[in-house]
Amino acid sequence: MPDFESVIGLEVHCELATATKLFCGCRNAFGDEPNTNVCPVCLGLPGSLPVLNAGAVELAMRIGMALHCEVRPSVFHRKNYFYPDMPKDYQVSQYDEPINVDGYLELPDGSRVGIVRAHLEEDTGKTTHVGGGGRIHDAEHALVDYNRAGVPLVEIVSAPDLRTSGQARAYAGELRSILVATGASDGRMEEGSMRVDANVSIRPVGSAELGTRCEIKNLNSLRSLVRAIDHEIARQTEVVGAGDRVVQQTRHWDEEAGRTVALRSKEEAFDYRYFPEPDLVPVAPDAGWQEEVASALPPMPAERRARLRSLVAPEGAVAAAQDDQIATVVEQELDALVVAAVEGGVGAGLALARTANEAAADAEGSRKVDPQAFRALLLLEQEGTITATQAKAVLGELLEHGGDPAEIARRKGFEAMDADRLAATVADVVAANPPEWERFRSGEDKLAQFFIGQVMKATSGKADGKAVVAELRRLRG
Amino acid sequence: MAGTPRLTRQETAHVARLARIALTDEELEQFAGQLAAVLEHAAAVSALETEGVPPTAHPLPLRNVLRPDEVRPCLDRDEVLSQAPAAEEGRFRVPRILGESP
Numbered sequence: 001m002p003d004f005e006s007v008i009g010l011e012v013h014c015e016l017a018t019a020t021k022l023f024c025g026c027r028n029a030f031g032d033e034p035n036t037n038v039c040p041v042c043l044g045l046p047g048s049l050p051v052l053n054a055g056a057v058e059l060a061m062r063i064g065m066a067l068h069c070e071v072r073p074s075v076f077h078r079k080n081y082f083y084p085d086m087p088k089d090y091q092v093s094q095y096d097e098p099i100n101v102d103g104y105l106e107l108p109d110g111s112r113v114g115i116v117r118a119h120l121e122e123d124t125g126k127t128t129h130v131g132g133g134g135r136i137h138d139a140e141h142a143l144v145d146y147n148r149a150g151v152p153l154v155e156i157v158s159a160p161d162l163r164t165s166g167q168a169r170a171y172a173g174e175l176r177s178i179l180v181a182t183g184a185s186d187g188r189m190e191e192g193s194m195r196v197d198a199n200v201s202i203r204p205v206g207s208a209e210l211g212t213r214c215e216i217k218n219l220n221s222l223r224s225l226v227r228a229i230d231h232e233i234a235r236q237t238e239v240v241g242a243g244d245r246v247v248q249q250t251r252h253w254d255e256e257a258g259r260t261v262a263l264r265s266k267e268e269a270f271d272y273r274y275f276p277e278p279d280l281v282p283v284a285p286d287a288g289w290q291e292e293v294a295s296a297l298p299p300m301p302a303e304r305r306a307r308l309r310s311l312v313a314p315e316g317a318v319a320a321a322q323d324d325q326i327a328t329v330v331e332q333e334l335d336a337l338v339v340a341a342v343e344g345g346v347g348a349g350l351a352l353a354r355t356a357n358e359a360a361a362d363a364e365g366s367r368k369v370d371p372q373a374f375r376a377l378l379l380l381e382q383e384g385t386i387t388a389t390q391a392k393a394v395l396g397e398l399l400e401h402g403g404d405p406a407e408i409a410r411r412k413g414f415e416a417m418d419a420d421r422l423a424a425t426v427a428d429v430v431a432a433n434p435p436e437w438e439r440f441r442s443g444e445d446k447l448a449q450f451f452i453g454q455v456m457k458a459t460s461g462k463a464d465g466k467a468v469v470a471e472l473r474r475l476r477g
Numbered sequence: 478m479a480g481t482p483r484l485t486r487q488e489t490a491h492v493a494r495l496a497r498i499a500l501t502d503e504e505l506e507q508f509a510g511q512l513a514a515v516l517e518h519a520a521a522v523s524a525l526e527t528e529g530v531p532p533t534a535h536p537l538p539l540r541n542v543l544r545p546d547e548v549r550p551c552l553d554r555d556e557v558l559s560q561a562p563a564a565e566e567g568r569f570r571v572p573r574i575l576g577e578s579p
Contacts, residue, residue: 018546025549034567035554043557055546075534082497084571097534127574130565143568271495281539 002204004240006233007211008162012175013195014154014185015123016059022122022152023050023092023280030191034145042150044088049279056152057099057283059184060120061293063154064100066182066300067115073284074099074119076277084144085124093121093155095274099283105158105178106302107170108327114159125149154184160199160210165229169222172196177301177331189221196225200232202240211236212246216260218253228253232260301330308338312348322349325356332363340371346378354378358395365399373398377405387464390414414462422455422463426471429454441476448472484513 018028024041040048064071077095098119104112126148131140156175162168176194179185187194196219201211216232219225231253236246251260285293299307308326309318318326329338334355341351359366359374366374377398381391386409394408429451430437440447448469455463489509493500500508554567563570 020546020548025544025547026551027548033554035557035569037551038554038557039549039551043552051542051544053546054543057543073540080495084569084574128568129574139573141573142571143565144571145568273495276534278535281535281537281542283543284540 004202004237005163005205006229006236007160007201007203007213008164008168008229009160009199009213010158010162010168010171011197011199011215012156012158012172013123013197014063014156014179014187015193016056016152016154017183017185018053018055018059018152020053020055021150022053022056022120023150026150028151029147030193032147034147037147038149042087043146044086050092050277052280052283053152056120057285058293059152059182060099060118060154061285061290062182062297063156063179063184064103064118065290065294065297066178067100067103067105067118067156069100069103069115069118071100071285071290072097073282075282076120076280077274078277079272079274081272083124084142085127086149087125087146091122091124092277092280094119097282105171105174107167107174108302108305109170113161113167113171116157116159118154118156121153121155123148123151123153160201165226165233168198168229169226172222172225173331174301180333181298181300181304183298195219198225198229198232200229200236201246202233202236212248214246214248214260215250216253217250217263218255220255224253224255227255227258228260231258235260304330304335308335308352311339311342312352322352325352328356328360332360332366334359334363334366336371337366337369337374341375341378344372344375344379346375346382350378350382354381354391354395358392359399362396362399369399369402373402373405380405380409384464384467385409386414387462389461419467422459422467423471425455425458425463426451426468426475429458430472430475440472484509484516 016028020026021028021037021042024039026037026039026042029037041050061071074094075097076092078090079093079095080090082089098117100118101116103115103118105115106112125144125146128143128145129139130143158171162171176187176189179194180187185193189195198216198219199213200216201213203209203211214232214236216228219228232251239246250263252263253260305326308329309323312318312322312326329335329352337355337359338348338351341355342348355366359369374395377391377394380386380394381388386394390409390412393412394405394414397403397408397412398405433451433454436447436450440451451472452463452465452468455468456465486505486509489505489512490500492512493505493508558564558567558569561569
């Protein structure tokens, strides 16, 4: 049997962070009481007419521009199907003339993934199956909430450029960062703001043709995405290995069972009979509007990573470990902390490490903290006024309650140990331990740890380990 | 009726199924003929010279009909649900669903 490679393309649905729905003035909000954000338009009542939300068009343009797409004149179509999640019995979407086409997304490693299109459409209502343990086919009936029906979505379709589940994860993570950066979405997968479907196929290595693909739905986290793709590749490889053919179908990811399951689908389910939506005219943002949107676009993650790299290593390459820290900082939107610290005189290594490790552990608190307070704290640590351990404790307090780092340090009793007292303590410890001192003097550097321990004991942990080592070296001469 | 119907019974049945319309054999026969006549009428358009004419997305010469992203009042939920055949827990109650969600 030949070796196989997998070919993966992702379809990402992103709910736009508008105030209102795509075609009516109902509130676009997650978690409201069921059916409180509904009106004749989104309920599909006879005689109602849709009017396009300018804010949704603008956010769609922002997404397209951030993905280097061409923004084009576009047309809405009706996608007809019978399912109670849309009271109109059709979903308004863009079909053959989408607003954004032909872009790309650059992954953190520099490789590019093609973006085929990013079009506008409306979301559907939320169906809850009652009875039969929640399984669709065993349910006794279903309950429908139309708050989500008509909420604006942008569907972003990648080219089949991805080869591994790891690349798919990197793509989805980077796309999420971009969507958040544009202000188009909060990117919350667990609330359904960002929903990912994966198209997976396999083919013999070296083949230029695409194999038969399966579409996997119900991926609620990046972790599910990776697990589902790995499972699906293994399943298809097994099918082909057994001499069978992969059947094109939609499969549902069962997170608990860790497998994909074929959805029952009727042969004709895919005939959506698209036709132009007669109640909506084309939308064609002119050059002026496009220019306005483009100029208001904040820096995207790739650009922000480049900025941090140039701060960390003005001349030369960034170490791999620091590159990972930079990726974390950008993903958690904590760039401002690093920039303020480095520009305020903090060493880039310390600024990056504290931001990517300690600050990122409480990203929500860190996004709210005053970058100048963060800078002041790192300066205290850098100048040896407080130790690394003490700095982390002050940071915890700063993230939780805010305030002045020097004041917090004083309150915690982290006074600076002045150099004279430190030197005296080190001298005492040396005098009390002649054999260890002799070994250290003759070059056994690891004995420094012993002395640090003794000094810490004598000072109740207030001494700075680095300062102790410096003093020991000075005494050794 | 001009010409022979270009729509088979099978095609008519398919279209009816897509629209969830149940047709008897007699009705299939009847509508196949009628739909064919409609198609024939619409086919007159293809006799025109359309080379160089851009496809029409909408009969009105309008573009960018937009509204500002401002919240408007919604309907009262009790009033909305009172119009439904069945409701439960603030939601529309519908028969169990077979087949796949799109």
